[in-house]
Amino acid sequence: MKVLMLDDHPLILSALRQMLEAQQPGIEVAAAETPEQAKALLAAAGAQPFDLLLLDLKLGDEVDGFDVLAELRQAHPELPVAIVSATERLADVVRAVDMGAMGFVPKRSSMDELSEALSMVLAGGVFIPPALLELIARMQGRGDLGDTTITAARAQLAAADAAEAARRAAGHTAVAAVAATATTTAGPAAAAVAPATPTTALAALAASGLVPRRPDGLDALGLTPRQTEVLALLLKGLPNKLIARELNLSVETVKDHVAAVLRALEVNSRTQAVLAVSRIIQRATPAG
Structure with a gap:
């Protein structure tokens, strides 16, 4: 197994290399800090091509990570690419996947989650953290993905959930009052039916098609x-x-x-x- 990492932070490259080598004994890991270095390593691979590219979308002020992704996908369409990036924008996750990335791993992930993600990608699977999937699904359901960041999305959805909980609580109070009145005047058989169970995160994901x-x-x-x-x-x-x-x-x-x-x-x-x-x-x- 040969893995190429493209990231402009030497410390990140070192940490990822150590994790990969600990997970996969005998793995070959090459590191590049610039797109030019990555292209040179890919060209030099020859008959023993890389099995996976781990790409950071933030490669300096003058480099657009999405341009790099598009260029590498076009030049090496058979090479699986997974994004390991510090970007906070939910739209970046969707855009990366839309451009052919097999997965997206935030750099803010815990070591356990990062380890799980890399294991899954190395095994040929796709990985996007479940929390991100739910955020994307719910924000798309609201038609509000745009430039929303992970932190902002969580705050918006928490506020929306609190408002919905308050509305539902008020509804329960009103239904209970009606039920009490109905029971008093017409007996237990006339008691009101409880409201439907609120939509869960999984149901929201299904409804959004994700x-x-x-x-x-x-x-x-x-x-x-x-x-x-x-x-x-x-x-x-x-x-x-x-x-x-x-x-x-x-x-x-x-x-x-x-x-x-x-x-x-x-x-x-x-x-x-x-x-x-x-x-x-x-x-x-x-x-x-």
């Missing part, structure tokens, strides 16, 4: 072997033309398979597919 409304595990999707192969390549960010070339299929056939995969996941885009699969894998993976 999580399939199906049992845990990819097996429950009922994909054919060919559709499973297409999904695996889709998760790596490969466009339809490269998926067609990889599987020796026509582009039109690949489009049909991609459409079938999206229907099975109950999502509308590749980005949502990656987010949905990330959630499925995390829910199906035993804790600890």
